[in-house]
Amino acid sequence: MQKDGLEAIIMEICNPIIYHFLRSLKNNSQTITIFELQALFLRHFKKMPSQYYLFLSLALFCIGVMGVLMRRNAIIILMCIELMLNAVNLLLVTFSKMYNDPNAQLFVFFIMVVAAAEVSIGLAIIVMMYRKVHSIDVHILNRLKN
């Protein structure tokens, strides 16, 4: 299928449904004006493709993973775990909106509960270790004894 520039762009950023609609429109009228394009875009962008939210939360999650791998400060590592949990929360809310289902939003509540408990315990452990060894470098904290 031969695709020229404008069509390729539309194919790239829109989903295939709108692309086939454009093809059928083009077969009828042979040419497509900029106004028709604008109308097409408006009709399409009333709704949001769910892939965008998927990719956004994936990117957030991977930034969190990078932070855990890159940093040596134990507090920053905890914060990056929080970032990953929030990426998952965003994904759950997206699916909740997509399927009109409140159960996913309840799961977000429970993730928040577990995150709050985890952070309080983790920070208590970090404070205790800091009193002992005067450092929060994970390379120094990796010994369990002394």
Next chain:
Amino acid sequence: MNIYQITFWILSLFTLAFAIGVIMSRNPINSVLFLILTFFCISGHYVLMNAQFLAIVNIIVYAGAIMVLFLFVIMLMNLNSDTEPQKNFLVQFAGVVSGGALLLIMVAAIKSSLTGLEGKNIDLINSTDIGLIKNLGTVLFTTYVFPFEIASVLFLSAMVGAVVLGKKDSALKTAE
């Protein structure tokens, strides 16, 4: 491009920029402040998707409580960028490469298996009311009432554990 689309793109841009700021800033306090901004942007996404109650809870619990805890601990330890331990360049580079590879693989996997999701769009204009307090409360106190009680026990144990862990050794010795 309607106003919802523009809001989505701007919020996504800020979310990712602040998240990168979290892992890039040398000073831990700057990191915490960037993380608070990230949480505000994620709350904006929740509002955009009609999860208003979750947005408020996100701000109160994460930006209000957890981040204050982080800031308090960092200020208690008197950390700054001078004492910040740094990994060497090779390890940092390996971290960025493996994180990027994870992103690449996940994006490729989702793009290749999107057959069920292609027709699914998120309707940002027509609002639903599943994110309101009434509906969520009904579900929480009927279907999920047992996990809710378990969560309260979890909080209690976390509180006791944090108090026990945070006690100084000398206080424990004298208690014994």
